[in-house]
Amino acid sequence: MKRIAWVFPGQGSQEVGMGQAMYEAYPSVKQMFDEADEALGYSLTTLMFEGPSEELTRTENAQPALLLNSVAIQQVLQQEGIAPAMTAGHSLGEYTALVAAGALTPMEAVQLVHVRGKLMEEAYPTGKGTMAAVLGLSEEEIEEVLRFFDGDTAVDLANINCPGQIVISGTKEGVEQASEKLSEAGAKRVLPLNVSGPFHSRLMKSASDDFANHLEETRIHDAEIPVFANVTAAPVTEAEEIEKLLVEQLYSPVRFQQILEAFVEEDVDAIVEVGQGKVLTGLVRKVKRRMKTFNVQDPDSLQAFIDWYKEES
Template sequence: MRKLAFVFPGQGSQEVGMGKAMYDAYPSVKQLFDQADEALGYSLTTLMFEGPSEELTKTENAQPALLLNSVAMNEVLKEHGVRPSMTAGHSLGEYSALVASGALEPIEAVKLVHTRGKLMEEAYPTGKGTMAAVLGLSQEEIASELEGFDGELAVDLANINCPGQIVISGTKAGVEQASEKLSEAGAKRVLPLNVSGPFHSRLMKPASEDFANHLSGVVVEKADVPVYANVTASPVQEADDIEKLLVEQLYSPVRFQQILEAFVEEEVDAIVEIGHGKVLSGLVRKVKRRMKTVNVSDPESLESFIQWTKEES
């Protein structure tokens, strides 16, 4: 039995047309998509397959769409007896990881992230908050430069993705000033991100409080296999711990580099990215170039991966 770590992408990986090939190829995927449409009260499937892109990109649509796409692929893998030894996801992707680990039911998770997306959109005035990717500086260097960025200039570390790639988040004015300061401090590039809010920053605390109230009405089970939490980069399985960390995740940095380093320490046979795009596979290579990575994003890559798992280790 191969030791596999499943990782799931987050917001930004969405694209019109994603999931269509899976929907056409597997009856179980079609059934799951149909159930999601019914649960949400609108056709997420049509939005995923036909767009328009600007509607799909809205946080309240992108989040359930990406989760549904990833979870559908995981369900097919489960049908073939392919299960992970551990899971993780990038921000939103953590919910897909929780489904794969048995802590959340698929349709419950779709509804949950739809609500999460709406709360995140509403948490801070549109256009007043933003994020930027900082290339070429360490976490410690960036944290040092961000000291004193508070109040109307509040800026925090948001995503610690891999060596030399860290995302900051905060007020628009704060991120703009911080970007100039970080460039002067030696950053190779500071790239503004096309996002609608200051996600994973202290400015998301109001959303976390509303989300905690909503989450209290959702059934979260003990995970069958460890989920490496964004907030701590440590394995978690108990339901109470999972709920607490999901609330904290909204305003805390995503420690994805540390999660990948933990998977390397666990000596997994492969880190498998399940969902649309190859963003996480690229991060894995920057953390550990020789680590085997597999990308499962369509029926062909899924069937190839299933075949590989059946071969002798």
């Protein structure tokens, strides 16, 4: 039996048309999409298939759309008798990982991330916060620059994605000033990101407080397999710890590089990105070039992975 890890994409991977081929090919996918539309009270499916892109990109829509798409695909994989030994997700993707591990039901998760997206949008005035990708500096080098930024220029580490690629997050003024300082400190490039807020920074603390109340109303179960948490990059299975880390995740950096390094140490045969896009597959290759990877997002890529998984070793 092959030993695999599943990883699930986060916000930014959404695209109009996502999930439609799987919806048309698998009745179980259609059923889950229909259930999500009913649970949310509007047609997320139509938004995913037809757009407009601006509406799909809104945090409160992008988050449930990406989760629904990934969960529906992983359900098809499970129906094929394929289960991961461990799992993780990038930011929003951590909720999909928790569904895959049995800690959340699909519809609970869809509704939860819809609320999460709204709270994240509302936590800080639109246009006043932003994020930027820093290329070519280490975590320590970036932290040395950011320690001078506070108050109206608050900036934090947001995503530690792979060697040489780290995202910062904070006030618009702070990120602009920090970008200049980071370039002076030797960054190859600092690229502004097209996002609506300062996600995974201290400026999301108010959203985390409100979100904690919603989490208390959601029944989280112990995970059946290890889920590697964004906040710690360590495996977690206990429901109480999962809830605590989900609250912290909103204002803490996503330690995805460390998660991928942990998967490599776990000696998995492949890391499989389940859902829209190939962002995480690219990060895996920057952490461990020779790691076997798959991206499963449509019937063809699904079948290619199944064929590999079921072939004789």
